[in-house]
Amino acid sequence: MLGTMMDQPLSTQMIFARGERLFPRSCVSHFDGDTLTACSYAEIAARARRLAAALAALGLNHGDRVGTFCWNTTEHLEAYLAVPAMGYVLHTLNVRLAAEQLVYIIGHGGDRALFVDADLLPLLTPILPQLAGIEHLIVYGPPAGPIPGFSGQIHAYEALLDGHEPLAQWPQVAETDAAAMCYTSGTTGAPKGVVYTHRSIFLHSMASMMADAFAISERDCILMVPAMFHANAWGMPFSGWLAGSDMILPGRYLQPDRLTKAIALGRPTLTAAVPTILNDLLQAHARTPLDLSCFRAIIVGGSAVAPALIERVKAAWGVDVIQGWGMTETSPLCVLSIPPRDAQGAEVVRWRAKSGRPVAGMEVRIVDDTGQRLPEDGAAVGHLQLRGPWVAGGYYRERPEDSPLTADGWLQTGDVGSIDERGYVQITDRTKDLIKSGGEWISSVDLENALIRAPGIVEVAVVAVPDPRWEERPLAVLALAEGHTADLPALRSQLLRDFARFMIPEFWACVPTLPKTSVGKIDKKAIRELVGQGHLPFVVETGFRTGDQD
């Protein structure tokens, strides 16, 4: 309609164009475990344009899916830039998935081409014969010979680029076109494909640049620790490029001693990590002091962050931890634990330890089992639901009845939590991980947080086991440090200080180590399966249960 605003589509092409035009001197540094090798935005943009021309020459069409099976590398970034801008769909694949999951996801996604790091090729080789849809395998690194049973073409990446001039003009895309795709890690059920649009990626990038979000700017150097195969690495390849930030891509070198080296060499200002990695760095610091004062902030997400971790990072390096909570379905930025401006002193850590408040553009609510909104008073706990312009409205090739949305259009996160008066969310559990005992909810996370403080306990998971009287009861699974045994009466006494009697587990098991998911989280689904199959013997702490749930 003439008379209002331009119909200018939001797209990853705008992201590409701004980084290329305004920040040709910004640098992306590849880390090989020992040294950094810098490549300018100008060089990367030119290579991405060559890649775009090459992919078009391979016969890809608008909307085709292009898989990546790669670490965090400059080449992977080139795919991030070229694939969506060409109107194709960047389908990032988790390199830690089991073979059968990969076969399922690549087949379900319908990928026609696949990028792979040469050192990851051995993981793919056995399943390539099952990937009939893959017409082109493009290898980063030394050219691969023929692969038995694979009928597609194999290309060496650099030769492919050398064979094409940089693309001059991007094709048209609509803002609601698919731009990228990532399957959820599947802690429950089959993996599901989340499809990001050009619009959602652009909006998420703008949101990441906001002062009260990640505040990503030209002055940043981003250490890309989160995997680029998982929820677009917090979207930072896109937001960083749009802002013109320097980036350090550490490949597979995420071990504390390697990361420390990359930090010393590149002096990054911002990173994002799971708590485990931050813990690793703190432990390394305890042995030999590290200088991480270059960071203006460290974003931590993926699991709940203990206040003690936040305090130790601040004490060690003067660095603020920003806790972020999100999902593959939320691009992933959703809520961030930026403290309110009036928070002072010790209170600051309390706010930083919350899951966070919604960034501009996102809305959250909690509802009860019947879908009624619950009070946002910091006490009521309910199902967390959210909505926003970078939230999934469904899964790729799923039936409408499998939509994760409520009838009124909110995403059901599968998490439960509270929202306080100031709008800060506190996630207390995955819905699947709650124990429903006698009509009441028992939080597995709260029990775990209490038990992990007991001496000798290294890891803990609390899961539900079926119970004829109470429906479900908690089972605590412990991994103990060497030379320790579990003193169940003592643990019970400890828990009784903070928990109602009915919440305290009477089922206990000890294991050498807990099973983990492909992204390093404790895998409760696997634990529940072990229990169900009788493979996890547990004891009952007798003399404990009363007749009533009190």
Next chain:
Amino acid sequence: MLGTMMDQPLSTQMIFARGERLFPRSCVSHFDGDTLTACSYAEIAARARRLAAALAALGLNHGDRVGTFCWNTTEHLEAYLAVPAMGYVLHTLNVRLAAEQLVYIIGHGGDRALFVDADLLPLLTPILPQLAGIEHLIVYGPPAGPIPGFSGQIHAYEALLDGHEPLAQWPQVAETDAAAMCYTSGTTGAPKGVVYTHRSIFLHSMASMMADAFAISERDCILMVPAMFHANAWGMPFSGWLAGSDMILPGRYLQPDRLTKAIALGRPTLTAAVPTILNDLLQAHARTPLDLSCFRAIIVGGSAVAPALIERVKAAWGVDVIQGWGMTETSPLCVLSIPPRDAQGAEVVRWRAKSGRPVAGMEVRIVDDTGQRLPEDGAAVGHLQLRGPWVAGGYYRERPEDSPLTADGWLQTGDVGSIDERGYVQITDRTKDLIKSGGEWISSVDLENALIRAPGIVEVAVVAVPDPRWEERPLAVLALAEGHTADLPALRSQLLRDFARFMIPEFWACVPTLPKTSVGKIDKKAIRELVGQGHLPFVVETGFRTGDQD
């Protein structure tokens, strides 16, 4: 389509909701010239909901235009919040316009209701009989009696609010629905209506919050100096509310001594102003030192900013000036003079004195008279064109052939300038203000900048006069300080140091003061009209022109 992102409309309702929910304690302070009176976001949100209910009860419908003829006040902010969120269109009216322009704009906009400050009512009263479309006049302040010749209803604002409960649920809006409207100040031709959509306002607000733009955050206190009746006051009522910033609304009290008082009382962190106001503050500071160190930045726009002004502000208070260039048509944020990160020392001022580089989401280019793109080398000067999702695609109720867009969809700004290698724009002139002499362009702005440095010259404007041989030649119009006369040979010698001979004016006029537009800019259209009508006598400096344009 199931399988991609939610279809969540970007809207001002999201802006309203975030400020109301997350920042109930943030404050908007009204300044009456002497004291600040704070009102919480919670109170303002409740009042905006009452206002929404009241407007609906008056019979307004989706898409109806609601005018405001007001200073920067809390009540005006309530209209900003309630009117678009109800699906109506907030039509801000410039209180400095002449009566006939107001009649035209209000009639062309088709306003059904009109808010007015009681102290501005006398300006409206004479024209109200001509505003047949206005059914409801809502007065902020003491209730007005009947107005002769006005047939609509007159409402006292507070009584209207008192008569309604807060609206519980906003109606649905689409993101491309009109939300606000502002007529260009019309330095050329009739005023034209720019219509902002819900989408453009939301995107502009996000852009304003980005770290490398205004970085508006919960930690800010915004002194709202730019008029809320002009291009939404740099969009800050919306972006500030979305971010949860405190705001100070200074009403009509923009005189240096009043602003100084508001600053001392409220300690704002951010403001935006035209260079004149900043100059006023510096002059006041020279007389009696002022403490403006509370500002983290001062945004300056509306006219080109001299490097000296930027340096003096930094020297006086340690405050950075961010120059911004935009138009009513660009919401207005378009380019900002944030220096590149590698700028150091004296170089920083050079970057800050540029018009700026495009914020994320905006694209700029320069073209020659035939529409061919020009090199972006800092030297080539051409017509500036731009595009982005918060740029006007046309004017309200204008014919398609009057569209300001090029055939390929870029907005023709009417400005000329250069773009350098780093993507920074330097506006050199309005296209209309360029002097086309013998096929070459002469920049009126460059001549003015040189002449204003000569002793005794208070104001200067250079405009084109028709010339039989060269098509156009420059006329310099000077306003001199008392007791000064113009030494034309000396001025000519001075200009010859920096300008080619053909660029130097041979036509000169002296006036007591130069005409100004309603927003305080020197009004070249009025000067050209005076010249055309023979009302501005000028002299020809003889013995100067050579036979050739060399």
